[in-house]
Amino acid sequence: MFQCHARIPRDRGVVVKAQGVGERRIAACAPKSFKIITGSICAPLGFKAAAVFCGIKRRKLDLALIASDVRAAVAGLFTTNQVCAAPVRLSAQRVLKRFAQAIVANSGNANACTGPQGIRDAKRMAEAAASALNLKASHVLVCSTGRIGVPMPMENVQRGIRACAPLLARSATNARQAAEAVMTTDTRRKEIAVEFEIGKAMVRIGGICKGAGMIQPWMATMLAFITTDIAIEPNLLKRALRIAVAQSFNRITVDGNMSTNDSVIMLANGLARNSKFEIRDSQFQDALNFVCLELAKMIVRDGEGVSRFVTVNIHGARSAGEAEAAARTIANSALVKTSWCGGDPNWGRILCALGYSKAKVNESCVDVGYAKPGSREILFAFRRGRPTDVDLKTLGKISAAREFDLHVNLHLGPANFTIYASDLTEDYVAFNRRYESDPASTRRLRWKN
Amino acid sequence: MFQCHARIPRDRGVVVKAQGVGERRIAACAPKSFKIITGSICAPLGFKAAAVFCGIKRRKLDLALIASDVRAAVAGLFTTNQVCAAPVRLSAQRVLKRFAQAIVANSGNANACTGPQGIRDAKRMAEAAASALNLKASHVLVCSTGRIGVPMPMENVQRGIRACAPLLARSATNARQAAEAVMTTDTRRKEIAVEFEIGKAMVRIGGICKGAGMIQPWMATMLAFITTDIAIEPNLLKRALRIAVAQSFNRITVDGNMSTNDSVIMLANGLARNSKFEIRDSQFQDALNFVCLELAKMIVRDGEGVSRFVTVNIHGARSAGEAEAAARTIANSALVKTSWCGGDPNWGRILCALGYSKAKVNESCVDVGYAKPGSREILFAFRRGRPTDVDLKTLGKISAAREFDLHVNLHLGPANFTIYASDLTEDYVAFNRRYESDPASTRRLRWKN
Numbered sequence: 001m002f003q004c005h006a007r008i009p010r011d012r013g014v015v016v017k018a019q020g021v022g023e024r025r026i027a028a029c030a031p032k033s034f035k036i037i038t039g040s041i042c043a044p045l046g047f048k049a050a051a052v053f054c055g056i057k058r059r060k061l062d063l064a065l066i067a068s069d070v071r072a073a074v075a076g077l078f079t080t081n082q083v084c085a086a087p088v089r090l091s092a093q094r095v096l097k098r099f100a101q102a103i104v105a106n107s108g109n110a111n112a113c114t115g116p117q118g119i120r121d122a123k124r125m126a127e128a129a130a131s132a133l134n135l136k137a138s139h140v141l142v143c144s145t146g147r148i149g150v151p152m153p154m155e156n157v158q159r160g161i162r163a164c165a166p167l168l169a170r171s172a173t174n175a176r177q178a179a180e181a182v183m184t185t186d187t188r189r190k191e192i193a194v195e196f197e198i199g200k201a202m203v204r205i206g207g208i209c210k211g212a213g214m215i216q217p218w219m220a221t222m223l224a225f226i227t228t229d230i231a232i233e234p235n236l237l238k239r240a241l242r243i244a245v246a247q248s249f250n251r252i253t254v255d256g257n258m259s260t261n262d263s264v265i266m267l268a269n270g271l272a273r274n275s276k277f278e279i280r281d282s283q284f285q286d287a288l289n290f291v292c293l294e295l296a297k298m299i300v301r302d303g304e305g306v307s308r309f310v311t312v313n314i315h316g317a318r319s320a321g322e323a324e325a326a327a328r329t330i331a332n333s334a335l336v337k338t339s340w341c342g343g344d345p346n347w348g349r350i351l352c353a354l355g356y357s358k359a360k361v362n363e364s365c366v367d368v369g370y371a372k373p374g375s376r377e378i379l380f381a382f383r384r385g386r387p388t389d390v391d392l393k394t395l396g397k398i399s400a401a402r403e404f405d406l407h408v409n410l411h412l413g414p415a416n417f418t419i420y421a422s423d424l425t426e427d428y429v430a431f432n433r434r435y436e437s438d439p440a441s442t443r444r445l446r447w448k449n
Numbered sequence: 450m451f452q453c454h455a456r457i458p459r460d461r462g463v464v465v466k467a468q469g470v471g472e473r474r475i476a477a478c479a480p481k482s483f484k485i486i487t488g489s490i491c492a493p494l495g496f497k498a499a500a501v502f503c504g505i506k507r508r509k510l511d512l513a514l515i516a517s518d519v520r521a522a523v524a525g526l527f528t529t530n531q532v533c534a535a536p537v538r539l540s541a542q543r544v545l546k547r548f549a550q551a552i553v554a555n556s557g558n559a560n561a562c563t564g565p566q567g568i569r570d571a572k573r574m575a576e577a578a579a580s581a582l583n584l585k586a587s588h589v590l591v592c593s594t595g596r597i598g599v600p601m602p603m604e605n606v607q608r609g610i611r612a613c614a615p616l617l618a619r620s621a622t623n624a625r626q627a628a629e630a631v632m633t634t635d636t637r638r639k640e641i642a643v644e645f646e647i648g649k650a651m652v653r654i655g656g657i658c659k660g661a662g663m664i665q666p667w668m669a670t671m672l673a674f675i676t677t678d679i680a681i682e683p684n685l686l687k688r689a690l691r692i693a694v695a696q697s698f699n700r701i702t703v704d705g706n707m708s709t710n711d712s713v714i715m716l717a718n719g720l721a722r723n724s725k726f727e728i729r730d731s732q733f734q735d736a737l738n739f740v741c742l743e744l745a746k747m748i749v750r751d752g753e754g755v756s757r758f759v760t761v762n763i764h765g766a767r768s769a770g771e772a773e774a775a776a777r778t779i780a781n782s783a784l785v786k787t788s789w790c791g792g793d794p795n796w797g798r799i800l801c802a803l804g805y806s807k808a809k810v811n812e813s814c815v816d817v818g819y820a821k822p823g824s825r826e827i828l829f830a831f832r833r834g835r836p837t838d839v840d841l842k843t844l845g846k847i848s849a850a851r852e853f854d855l856h857v858n859l860h861l862g863p864a865n866f867t868i869y870a871s872d873l874t875e876d877y878v879a880f881n882r883r884y885e886s887d888p889a890s891t892r893r894l895r896w897k898n
Binding site: 081113149259339344352354356362366386428 | 562709801
């Protein structure tokens with residue numbers, strides 16, 4: 001079923017036509033130029049999905065297939081971690097060929113730091129999926145997420161792929177199961193779909209993603225799969241995806257750790273039969289930006305142990321790079337994050353983090369303010385280098401809410417940057433200190449060479 | 450009383466002559482060329498200390514004076530945070546004058562982000578101390594630690610300085626009280642002193658420091674005061690301190706946050722009457738390195754909520770900068786730190802952090818190994834890009850200890866780097882999420898402009 005985070009401030013609940021399920025009250029977080037629909041990755045025409053449990057995890061769904069009826073333009077963006085997983089290496093090569101038709105994804109094992117055997121296993125996964133779906137192996141992309149350093153249990157994986165292929169169908173239930181099958185430490189499914197008109201054609205974009213910590217050896221990394229029936233050239237698709245990811249998945253942080261497996265893959269199969277010329281208008285980009293940003297925010301809100309969602313807005317930096325550096329340093333400071341956890345408007349820690357960021361800071365110019373999510377009413381705690389006589393109760397009320405906006409103005413230039421961040425909680429530590437995070441869902445695999 | 454951390458691996462307990470207290474069994478963590486003695490900052494000839502409670506904190510000692518009988522060469526190193534506290538600005542200027550005679554330090558209030566009033570208050574603190582000690586104000590350095598953004602309660606401070614001055618004495622008790630008066634979230638005093646011969650003169654170096662988190666608005670920052678009776682030119686002193694700090698205070702991390710108030714100040718009053726020529730030999734540098742490193746390690750071991758002390762050794766990086774980047778990225782990764790907290794030999798997280806560090810990494814060359822503190826027996830979990838078939842039980846035993854060494858070899862060049870790090874625990878979060886960390890020791894001060 002479609003799931004849009006209920007805590008989005010603009011969430012008023014509007015009635016939209018839900019595909020195949022009738023009318024449904026869901027969050028109105030989409031601009032008016034497009035409509036939120038159900039079905040996520042199966043909403044676009046010609047996309048099917050399925051998921052099975054094949055024994056990579058202990059119990060839960062752990063293998064998913066996503067396939068298009070026809071060959072689709074493909075774009076992908078991957079982790080820039082120098083230590084990246086075998087499926088990332090394989091898929092990054094294959095998206096360069098511009099067309100693909102299916103994705104096979106598993107959770108429970110990241111196939112990372114597994115040496116040459118890992119590459120062989122990733123290829124074998126693609127081959128098994130290609131053979132079950134009657135496709136060319138080079139048209140199948142592979143994604144894995146879960147424990148690092150453990151060889152893939154290939155017998156289980158191959159059996160799973162064979163069992164999964166006949167289940168492929170275009171249904172909201174199947175899309176939901178695929179979203180579940182890539183979950184690791186996630187507590188919630190993350191799916192979305194929108195539809196809008198391009199010229200006279202109705203087109204759709206659907207997406208699922210997973211992610212809770214940015215990386216764990218036997219837990220979460222970030223994966224996102226986006227499907228669309230738009231007819232679009234692969235080059236344009238790649239450009240649009242790059243823009244959308246820069247404003248969404250690349251602007252979130254839970255714990256500041258960059259995964260070995262992060263991947264965002266998008267397939268566009270052209271079945272909406274829109275004119276390719278018209279795709280150049282901004283509506284497609286707007287819709288894609290929205291889909292990616294909503295998915296990205298779902299990741300932060302479902303971050304490991306997360307109890308606060310904070311939008312950190314930097315204004316007035318000298319350059320875009322400095323604005324980004326300031327935002328990331330604040331959003332990744334352990335002390336800032338723990339103060340958020342305590343609902344504490346601790347602007348001293350924010351100033352301190354700002355001061356050791358790579359951004360130029362002149363203390364006597366800085367403003368630090370707090371606002372309700374999306375509100376333009378900013379309550380300043382520090383202005384032009386001095387503490388204000390702000391009412392601490394009101395300030396504390398804003399920062400004690402589950403979501404709030406932080407506004408920092410450096411007053412040194414024209415550049416801005418926004419990052420979506422979470423707090424750091426005892427639960428995060430308790431969760432990640434454990435040797436095996438979720439005994440119910442992770443198979444005990446021995447380390448072997 | 451002298452305190453050396455009991456968990457140092459070389460701690461066998463040797464009998465040394467303790468100044469004024471007779472023989473005492475303490476840790477043998479010093480090389481043989483110099484001897485650990487008691488008395489910390491009062492061990493060197495001509496140095497006096499005193500501390501009082503004057504109402505900056507709620508109850509505990511909160512103001513300390515350290516003074517030399519004669520004018521001393523001075524060297525100081527300060528935070529590079531662009532947002533730095535008023536006393537840091539003042540003291541950094543004053544150490545440029547090469548000579549000083551006293552330090553006034555307080556805890557409970559950092560005098561940071563306090564605007565022009567903060568600078569005025571720091572100057573008034575120095576003036577009050579100078580007047581009470583009959584010195585030139587420019588010969589008094591000022592250090593503060595505690596809450597950010599709160600004006601100094603100057604009446605209390607000035608009264609405290611007047612009360613403190615008559616108590617100045619050269620005794621181990623007074624040195625201990627001074628070490629206590631700069632504590633914020635520290636749970637243990639941090640002091641040390643050594644003595645050794647230069648030519649025919651017996652000389653001494655003593656030090657105290659405080660620090661538990663690298664910064665908190667109303668809690669810890671790192672301060673260190675080092676005294677010596679060695680006769681030395683200010684330029685040589687500065688050079689020696691710079692070398693010692695680079696290998697100690699600049700190689701520790703608790704939470705990766707750089708304070709607004711970090712300061713290391715050293716006074717050398719020359720009363721040991723050694724030949725200045727002889728000071729150029731390496732013994733002085735060795736002793737100073739030792740003093741600084743032991744103090745720095747005490748900070749990590751007493752870090753907020755810390756339950757593990759890990760020495761991270763990077764070998765085989767292409768350059769010193771890359772070795773440092775790799776070490777810092779590993780030591781500051783929230784996921785690596787939480788795995789240490791769980792006593793988990795989670796080498797996958799280490800590889801992942803390595804991969805997103807600024808250091809060049811070739812996964813197929815990397816070794817990751819664990820060892821008991823100081824031991825040369827390294828147990829490798831990952832070698833040349835592949836998981837080994839290490840015995841997990843033995844590996845788990847090493848990493849579950851309170852202290853262990855991590856060895857990462859990149860096999861790409863000649864550069865090495867070592868950093869002393871702590872884990873990240875639930876206690877750290879619980880501690881720092883609270884609005885007021887220690888109601889018993891921090892006065893409730895209102896935010897005012």
